[in-house]
Amino acid sequence: MTGTGGDSDARRKVQFMVARRKEAQEKALRVVLYVRISSDPGGLEKGVDRQEKDCRILADLLGWQVVRVFRENDTSAYKQKTITLPTGERVRRVIRPQFRELLTLLGRRGAEALIAYDLDRAVRDPRDLEDLIDTKVLAGFQVRSTTGSLRLENDADVAMARVLVAMANKSSADTARRVKRASQQQAEDGRWHGGMAPFGYRMKDSSLIPVPEDAVLVRQGADRILAGDSLYRVVRDWNDANIPSAKGTKWATTALRQILTNPAITGVRTYRPILDDGSLSKEVVLTTQGIWEPLLDREVFEKVGQVIASRGDAYRVERRGRTRLYPFSGMIRCERCGIVMRKQSDFYVCCMPERGACSRRISFAQTNAVILAHSPRRSPRPGSWIA
Incomplete structure (x- = not known):
């Protein structure tokens, strides 16, 4: 009897503990x-x-x-x-x-x-x-x-x-103040500030080391721009040759423009401070000679910059309506999906944002001829044509 009672008490104690644990959970x-x-x-x-x-x-x-x-x-x-x-x-x-x-x-x-x-x-x-x-x-x-x-x-x-x-x-x-001052001192000493190295270089010991195969592309791009080629033609040829960009993707004109207008490729170190609002200053407040080897001569770099800037100014004038190289780009709409069409190579192509959603494209020369033949003899104004 005593043993049975002890077992019963132990069982009740276990049941009580399980109930308490469940309640706690x-x-x-x-x-x-x-x-x-x-x-x-x-x-x-x-x-x-x-x-x-x-x-x-x-x-x-x-x-x-x-x-x-x-x-x-x-x-x-x-x-x-x-x-x-x-x-x-x-x-x-x-x-x-x-x-x-x-x-x-x-x-x-x-x-x-x-x-x-x-x-x-x-x-x-x-x-x-x-x-x-x-x-x-x-x-x-x-x-x-x-x-x-x-x-x-x-x-x-x-x-x-x-x-x-x-x-x-x-x-x-x-800490922010000390980092800002140290960054300025780096610029004064001509050392690289860290972060991603400009295309054509790799970083090492607060400096930049030229990457031979990339340096060749930088010089080639500059020579072709001075010879009259456009940024678009250069990147198109590089993409056709399956030459990867710095990020391993296809080349874009904006990327090539940034490379060819970056003073770092001439061995120049620029410094733009962090403003009180946390943004990076748009103005360069310090320019020094860097401790790395330049990829382009300063004279060549300035000429390339002038050519790129002049083409950009001409493009902006065209956009104001005086002259349009591709007069109906962004004005013609696709008859299949209603999305605007833009000039690419020898065609107007649909700008459907989803890749492969619409493959509509029409001849650039034939479309211009048809539209101009049925339009007054004056510069086209904003509107929509269905193609």
């Missing part, structure tokens, strides 16, 4: 995770992966159920941009779409808790912190971080968060 708070890293040029996302792993461990320890993860990789929580509100007002804001979506979800009570890796991963701008505080007051969710730096449970927690965010914001401002 049913009452587990729904939690969302927020992870962010400021810089990840390679897009590997290893930093946010580590943060998410630590946040999930904390959620498991607290017995909370993760319902969603908000990830912002290679996203600054400090840099501001100038935007225009729906009211027309221009303001400065930190742009973080995932953070804003997170606040929206918490505001409509889509979760009862938030876990971030650290305070400065969640917020680094005082305005963002106040938005988080306001949302918490209205929705009543809990806030945690794996480092313990983010808690908004009482007035003391909120005051401490405001102090820490102010300090983090100041630290970011100091």
Whole structure:
């Protein structure tokens, strides 16, 4: 009898523990995770992966159920941009779409808790912190971080968060100022600033090393422009020869124009500072001699730039209506789909945005002849013809 009673007690105890565990699981708070890293040029996302792993461990320890993860990789929580509100007002804001979506979800009570890796991963701008505080007051969710730096449970927690965010914001401002000054010093020394190397070069030790096969293309392109060829004809020939661009794709006239008008190919280092609004200055404020080998002589570079600029000016004059080299490009509409047709090679082709959706094309010369034969003898004005 005693043994049977002991077994019965043990069974009831197990059943009680199972019931309590089930009840705890049913009452587990729904939690969302927020992870962010400021810089990840390679897009590997290893930093946010580590943060998410630590946040999930904390959620498991607290017995909370993760319902969603908000990830912002290679996203600054400090840099501001100038935007225009729906009211027309221009303001400065930190742009973080995932953070804003997170606040929206918490505001409509889509979760009862938030876990971030650290305070400065969640917020680094005082305005963002106040938005988080306001949302918490209205929705009543809990806030945690794996480092313990983010808690908004009482007035003391909120005051401490405001102090820490102010300090983090100041630290970011100091770093930005030092980086800006270091970039200027690099320009003064004639060193390359980093980032993607201009076509024709590869980067090495704050300098540029010519890539022989690409350097040949740069010189060839410059020679052909000076000989009278257009940018379009050059890139068409390169594409026909299956010569890849810097990105491994087909060549475009805009890419070739940027290459041939970049002072770096003459061994010149230019510096444009970051403005107070976070944008890059359009004006070059410093020009020095770079420490790398030029691909083009300065005289040749300037002549190429003048030819390209003069052709651009002529094109803009034509666009104003004085003369149109292709008078009906963008004015004729396809009879099949109604989309405008533009001049390509010896044809007008349909500009349907979906590749392969419409292959309609008509002869350029024959179409012009037919339209001009039935039109007054004057420059065509905006309208639509059906072809």
